[in-house]
Amino acid sequence: MDNVTFIEVQTAMGGLETYAKIDHGNEQYTTMLKSTYDSMQAEQANMIEAAE
Amino acid sequence: MATVTTNFNFPIPQSTDLVKDGATAIAALGTSVDTQFVDLKGGTTGQVLSKASNTDLDYSWVTTDDANAIQNAIVNAKGDIIGASANDVPAITSVGANGEQLVADSSATTGLRYVATPSASNPVLNSAMNVWQRGTSFSLAASTAATYVADRWQTLTNANQAVTISRQATGDTTNLPNIQYNLRWQRNSGQTGTGGMGLVQSMETVNSIPFAGKTVTYSFYARKGADFSGTITAYLFTGTGTDQNRLNAAYTGGVTAINQTFTPTTTWQRFTYTASLGSTVTEFASYFLWEPSGTAGAADYLEITGVQLDIGNVALPYRAAGTTYQQELAACQRYYYRQGGQSSNQILASGFGFNATTTYFFLTPPATMRIEPSVLEYASLANWDGNATSALTNLTIDSSFSSQNTIFLAATMASGGTQYRPQALFTNNTLNGYLAVSAEL
Numbered sequence: 319m320d321n322v323t324f325i326e327v328q329t330a331m332g333g334l335e336t337y338a339k340i341d342h343g344n345e346q347y348t349t350m351l352k353s354t355y356d357s358m359q360a361e362q363a364n365m366i367e368a369a370e
Numbered sequence: 371m372a373t374v375t376t377n378f379n380f381p382i383p384q385s386t387d388l389v390k391d392g393a394t395a396i397a398a399l400g401t402s403v404d405t406q407f408v409d410l411k412g413g414t415t416g417q418v419l420s421k422a423s424n425t426d427l428d429y430s431w432v433t434t435d436d437a438n439a440i441q442n443a444i445v446n447a448k449g450d451i452i453g454a455s456a457n458d459v460p461a462i463t464s465v466g467a468n469g470e471q472l473v474a475d476s477s478a479t480t481g482l483r484y485v486a487t488p489s490a491s492n493p494v495l496n497s498a499m500n501v502w503q504r505g506t507s508f509s510l511a512a513s514t515a516a517t518y519v520a521d522r523w524q525t526l527t528n529a530n531q532a533v534t535i536s537r538q539a540t541g542d543t544t545n546l547p548n549i550q551y552n553l554r555w556q557r558n559s560g561q562t563g564t565g566g567m568g569l570v571q572s573m574e575t576v577n578s579i580p581f582a583g584k585t586v587t588y589s590f591y592a593r594k595g596a597d598f599s600g601t602i603t604a605y606l607f608t609g610t611g612t613d614q615n616r617l618n619a620a621y622t623g624g625v626t627a628i629n630q631t632f633t634p635t636t637t638w639q640r641f642t643y644t645a646s647l648g649s650t651v652t653e654f655a656s657y658f659l660w661e662p663s664g665t666a667g668a669a670d671y672l673e674i675t676g677v678q679l680d681i682g683n684v685a686l687p688y689r690a691a692g693t694t695y696q697q698e699l700a701a702c703q704r705y706y707y708r709q710g711g712q713s714s715n716q717i718l719a720s721g722f723g724f725n726a727t728t729t730y731f732f733l734t735p736p737a738t739m740r741i742e743p744s745v746l747e748y749a750s751l752a753n754w755d756g757n758a759t760s761a762l763t764n765l766t767i768d769s770s771f772s773s774q775n776t777i778f779l780a781a782t783m784a785s786g787g788t789q790y791r792p793q794a795l796f797t798n799n800t801l802n803g804y805l806a807v808s809a810e811l
Contacts, residue, residue, distance in 0.1 A: 327780055330730060330770040337766050344802070346749040349766045354744045361618035362515045 324352055378406060378426065453480040473687075486682030490580045492691045493573050494656055495701050496521045497677045499537060499553040503708040503806070506537040512563060516617045518810060520553050521702035524570050524617050531563030531662075538673060545638035546591055547688045549676050556595070556671035557662050564600065569658040569674070570617040572811045574740065578608075581681065583649035586627075588656070589642040589685035591676040594634040597667030603631045605657040606679075608647055613740075615811045616655035623650070634672060642685040654679075703737040705811070708747070710797055710804025718751070718805040719779060719795040723787045729753050729760075730768070731795045733777040733807065742772050743807035746779070750803035753781055754794045760786040761798070767807070777807050 321341040326334055338355035340348040350358075374381055380402045383395035406427050410419070413431035420432040440452060440460060449465025451472075466472070466484025475483035501521040508519050514527045519535040527533045538554045540546050555569055588606050606628035609621025627645040647654070656677055662670065676688045692698035709718045721731035746767050753760040760783040771778040781795065797803025 325764055325766075327764060327766050327768075327782065328728070329768050330724070330778070330780065333770075335766075335768075337764070339764060344749065346747070347765070348745060348747045349764065350745045351767075351769075361615065 322355075378402075380406075451480075451482070453482060455479050455481075485684050485686060486680065488680065488686055488689070490681055492678045492680075492689055493577045493581065494571060494677045494679060495691050495705075496523065496571075496698060497675075498549045498688075498690050498698075499523075499551045499675045500695060501699050501702045502537050503702065503706060508535040509533075510535065512561070516615070518706065518808075522571050522705060522810075523553065524572070524615075525555070525568060526617065527567060528563045528565030530561055531565060531567065532558045532561050533567065534558055540638065540673075540675060542638050546676065549591065549688065552591075552673040552675035554671050554673045555658075555660065556669075557599070557666040559666050559668045559670070561666045561670075562664075564662050564664075566659050566661045568617050569660070570655055571677070572614065572616045572655045573653060574811065575612045575652045578651060578653045581647055581654065581679065582651040583647065584681045585644060585646050585683050587642055587644045587680045587683055587685045588628050589640055589676070589678045589680070589688075590656075590674055591638050591640050591688075592632070592634045592672060592674050593636055593638045594673070595669030595671035596636060597669040598634070598672055599664050599666065599670050600660065600662035601631055602634065602672055603629065603659045603661075604641065604643065605629055605659060606643075606645060606654060607657055608651040608654040610648075610650050610652050612652060613811050614653055616653075616657060621653060621655075625651075627654070640676070640685065644683045700737045703735060704740050704809070706806065706808050707735040707737070707739070708804055708806035710749075710806075711801055714797065714799050714801055716797045716803065717794050718797065718803075721779070721781075721793045721795065723755060723789050723791045723793055725789050726785055726787045727763075727783050729781045729783070729787055729793045729795075731779040731781060731793065733779055733805070734775065735777070735807065739774045739807070739809040740811075741809045742769065742774055743767060743777055743809045745808040745810075747806040747808065748804065750798050750800045751795055751805060752798035753783060753787070754796055755788055755791045756794075758786055758788075759798070760784075765795075774809070 323339050325337050325339050327337055329335055336352040337349050338352050373384055381398045409429040417431040419429040422428045422430045450462045453463055455461035461480050463480045463482045469487050470484040471487045472482055473485050499520050503521055510527050510533045512527055512531045513529050516524050516526045518524050534556045536554045537551050540549055540552050607616050608625045608627050610623030614621055628643045630643045632641045678688055680686045690698055692701055719731040719733040721729055723729050748765050751762055763782045765781050768778045768780040
């Protein structure tokens with residue numbers, strides 16, 4: 319089961335960004351900006367209607 | 371006593387004949403010549419002599435369109451091509467439409483057929499299922515959200531519907547045009563979920579617009595496992611939005627251009643469907659919907675490959691978007707790029723130490739990516755500065771200096787970094803380590 323945490327990382331330009339870190343187990347991870355993660359989650363909530 | 375010539379038997383006098391008989395002999399000779407060459411008399415401009423029988427000097431004047439030549443009447447229209455439908459049987463192939471090209475077709479009467487000239491590449495990437503950067507086998511749990519499997523192909527599962535997606539050899543050079551691999555889409559044995567599952571490729575707008583307003587033919591090869599259950603439907607969806615992911619949501623301005631349930635057998639078959647796309651289409655998706663039934667047996671699967679979209683109402687011979695595997699791989703790397711698995715200590719990116727806990731790395735993908743990647747995937751990586759190895763706490767894409775061509779990565783460590791020292795990101799003594807960036811739709 320994936321485990322999602324949110325981390326704050328300082329950027330090279332000095333800002334602070336919040337990232338989603340998804341732990342898939344076995345030392346496998348996916349990271350992305352939290353805003354990207356949130357939009358992907360929203361898309362998946364709308365998922366699958368085959369016919370237009 | 372007169373005699374005759376050797377070849378034509380013209381009567382001629384002999385040297386011993388009387389002179390007084392000369393005029394008669396000459397008259398007889400002249401009459402004979404006149405009689406025997408009578409067939410040469412007459413004729414009109416352009417005619418030629420044709421033998422009328424096997425008798426010497428038996429000719430008739432004929433037009434060039436004689437019984438032993440190709441008859442004018444065989445052709446009917448401008449552009450007709452004279453060929454043959456069998457031994458000694460001339461036949462025509464009627465001219466095709468403007469811009470079409472001639473191809474061999476053993477099922478056609480003359481063995482030739484006009485087909486539309488490919489005016490656009492096959493827009494389906496990894497259409498022959500031979501690029502699998504993420505791995506060649508995926509065990510997807512029940513209720514898995516949209517997941518990319520083979521490059522550019524995405525799927526999901528529903529409740530009680532664990533699925534295995536894998537690359538398989540087609541093993542068939544008779545029913546397939548030498549396509550090496552296919553994608554096997556298998557509901558695992560014993561699974562009972564019967565919700566609809568999609569196997570989808572959403573096309574980028576830049577590759578979709580050439581098909582707007584065109585008649586298109588959608589084709590693919592498929593076969594089923596012995597226990598295949600339920601129904602399978604081929605859809606071609608179109609939309610008017612930009613770069614939307616059709617598995618995640620319905621298209622803006624969506625239209626179902628093709629909706630065809632098909633019946634695969636355990637032998638490879640090609641299925642083709644034709645439709646007209648709207649003139650405002652800016653995106654489309656190849657979408658297979660499998661609605662399984664009952665409890666899955668050991669071979670409840672479908673295999674698909676050779677997915678293609680052609681302009682025109684005929685499925686052209688299968689061709690990939692790239693003419694070589696290298697081109698196909700590069701095309702896929704526009705959307706996703708992954709390294710790893712080649713050696714236990716594989717260098718993946720280089721960079722510099724920023725401070726004791728942060729290192730920045732530069733990753734340059736081999737192809738310009740579709741957009742600046744937003745998703746990073748990694749496993750079992752570490753930071754090496756030529757002296758010490760440091761385990762990573764986090765690895766993220768820092769958009770401060772990232773682009774479609776160079777990805778700027780920020781690695782954080784608990785400690786051990788050295789400021790301004792060159793650093794290497796590598797797979798930490800395992801073939802399981804990898805680093806990937808995604809710019810997928």
